[in-house]
Amino acid sequence: MRLKDKVAIITGGASGIGAALAAGYAREGARVCVADIDFELAQKTAAAIGLGAFAVRLDVTQRASIDTCIAAVEAQAGGIDILVNNAAVFDMGPLTEISEASYERVFAINVKGVLFMMQAAARAMIRQGKGGKIINFASQAGRRGEPLVAVYCASKAAVISLTQSAGLALIKHGINVNGIAPGVVDTPMWDQVDALFAEFENRPRGEKKRLVGEGVPYGRMGKPEDHVGCAIFLASAESDYVVAQTYNVDGGQWMS
Numbered sequence: 624m625r626l627k628d629k630v631a632i633i634t635g636g637a638s639g640i641g642a643a644l645a646a647g648y649a650r651e652g653a654r655v656c657v658a659d660i661d662f663e664l665a666q667k668t669a670a671a672i673g674l675g676a677f678a679v680r681l682d683v684t685q686r687a688s689i690d691t692c693i694a695a696v697e698a699q700a701g702g703i704d705i706l707v708n709n710a711a712v713f714d715m716g717p718l719t720e721i722s723e724a725s726y727e728r729v730f731a732i733n734v735k736g737v738l739f740m741m742q743a744a745a746r747a748m749i750r751q752g753k754g755g756k757i758i759n760f761a762s763q764a765g766r767r768g769e770p771l772v773a774v775y776c777a778s779k780a781a782v783i784s785l786t787q788s789a790g791l792a793l794i795k796h797g798i799n800v801n802g803i804a805p806g807v808v809d810t811p812m813w814d815q816v817d818a819l820f821a822e823f824e825n826r827p828r829g830e831k832k833r834l835v836g837e838g839v840p841y842g843r844m845g846k847p848e849d850h851v852g853c854a855i856f857l858a859s860a861e862s863d864y865v866v867a868q869t870y871n872v873d874g875g876q877w878m879s
Contacts, residue, residue: 624651625859630700632656632692634683634740637664637711639810640760643847649674651855653705660710683710683736693743702751705858706744708737708759708782713812715772715819716776726774730743733778733787739868741789745798754797756858758788761804761869763877764823770821781803781867790824790867801857801865807835808845841874 631648634860635641636692637659645655649672657672658681659665665678679695684686692745696703712732714725748755764772765779783802790800807813836844853872858861871877 624650625855625861626705627652629653629704629858630702630705631858632658632679632696632744633705633707633709634658634681634736637661637668637678639812640805640808640847641707641709641850641851642668642763644709645669645676645850647851647855648858649676649735651859653858654700654795656700658692658710658879672795673773679708679776683740684731686739689736689739689743697747703744703747704753704755706740706755706757707777707854707858708740708757710736711760711778712871713775713816713819714825715816717771721774729778730781733775734781737782738785741785741800745789745796747819748798749796754799754850755802756862757789757798757800758854758857759794759800759802759869761786761872763804763806763871764802766871766877766879767791771820772775786869787867794866799857799862801851801867802869803853803857804849804869804871804873804877806839806845806871806876808847808849809836812848813844839874839876843874845872846872851872872874 633645633652636645636657649655652758655676657665657669657678660682662680668680669676679692761782762779764776765783798842817832823826
């Protein structure tokens with residue numbers, strides 16, 4: 624088991640990609656904290672995983688909630704070895720109609736949350752003195768712009784940039800920071816994305832989702848489980864010489 628006796632925090636771990644990662648890490652021997660703002664669902668996910676998994680309520684936009692989460696994991700599991708910044712939200716709309724509220728919400732969760740979760744986890748890892756692994760979830764949207772998705776694309780580009788800067792800053796402490804950029808993934812979040820495209824592009828519900836799935840070179844949309852292998856690699860000793868990289872896990876949609 625590649626993560627035996629490691630302690631991992633997965634933000635947004637109650638559902639979707641986060642829940643798949645939590646289950647995958649637990650199977651590899653990690654003690655997993657399912658951290659999510661939906662605490663009831665996080666508890667159900669942790670209970671379904673078993674293997675010592677536990678839930679902590681976390682609002683990544685609030686520094687006090689981040690500090691409480693870190694302290695709770697240290698108290699319950701004895702330390703922190705792995706952080707996966709997976710929590711994120713999506714919004715879209717014409718550039719001329721973007722609201723300040725939409726901008727602030729997307730950046731608060733997708734960027735501020737990533738930065739200050741990294742900071743808090745890194746401080747804990749430095750105190751422990753045994754290094755660690757941090758994996759940030761970006762997106763193919765962070766590799767390029769989209770006319771209706773300016774704020775989300777910018778937020779995910781920021782995640783890639785933060786991953787590079789943090790990777791260079793923290794490797795001297797034995798902390799590897801890397802990222803994963805999914806493509807289109809069949810989760811409940813993409814149903815919300817499809818509904819927004821239906822509204823702004825005047826499409827029937829489901830059409831955008833079908834089209835983007837057909838456009839993936841692999842032949843289908845991604846599944847949450849498709850990201851587990853890369854996330855295990857980046858959390859394990861096998862990736863010790865990998866620093867400040869963001870891996871595309873997208874069925875061939877983007878090459879960089």
